[in-house]
Amino acid sequence: MSINFEVGDVLPPLKHTATAMQLFRYSAVTWNPHRIHFDESYARDEGHAGLALHSHLRAALAMRCVTEGLGNDWQVAKFAYRLRRPVYAPADLAYTARVTTAEGDSLTLELIEETASADLGFEGTVWVNKTAGATP
């Protein structure tokens, strides 16, 4: 039986430490040669405070908060996000999703990324639908 969600529900936060090793492997698997993600001296020459996390890695972690928090009875239909600041490895990050609308078999959630100093890293909105096979 699937869990029903209501406006105001908050999914379990996803807490994650992004390391230089993770950034390297993310660059490798996405075949991303951008040096700001794996070449720290270059990144600093470009004005960064260290190795910059990929925006897509941050989005992927944020999506995990939603998909793992809702379970397989729900599917992401749409996701929109805007970066508010760069984040540098190693980084302790927390992702939180809160249900803002719940209508029929669809939910909308507001999603935020917070850094260890509680700065807003990015914010986004996720639209999900109950899967066809989900129990009511």
Next chain:
Amino acid sequence: MSFMPDPGTPLATYYAETQPMVGAVLSLRNVGVLDAVTIGRYAMTIGATDPIHHDAAAARSAGYADVVAPPNLLAAIVEWGVGTPETGLQPDGTPNDGETPLGDPDLGLRVMGAGEEMELVNPVVAGTELMIESTLAAVTPKQTRTGPCVFVTTLNTFMSADGTVLNRNRRTVVLRNPLQES
């Protein structure tokens, strides 16, 4: 009046060259077959442990034809196939492959991801032959707290070879001139 980069600056040159291309299809490419190893490695790297990403039997019992990609895998892949030879990369390592126009390397602009809107139309499973159509959607100069910049948005439509739309992604990057940052 909306913000415009100072005349004669690299950002102004970039804007003048790129803005007239808004609406143009930049590329339509067949990028080959998405394999199960790429999906499994991507899932492992982001910490997604659901077996639907690496175990075909688990994926099938969940209703998928094969292992299924985490939601933003297609958006995240920068180069498909073998990619650009090192000698063809820009000084910051980025390939200028036509998906997002990055300007002449001599302009010295720096690029970073700024955001994305992803419409996940159909599941993305291993064995899918992929096509990508990229359209230049917007080129917008802005003054930010760290200096002037230009936001560039491309609409990337990912399709299977039979034309079925998988993802419709509006990807925005920000281009800056490091010499104009505060």
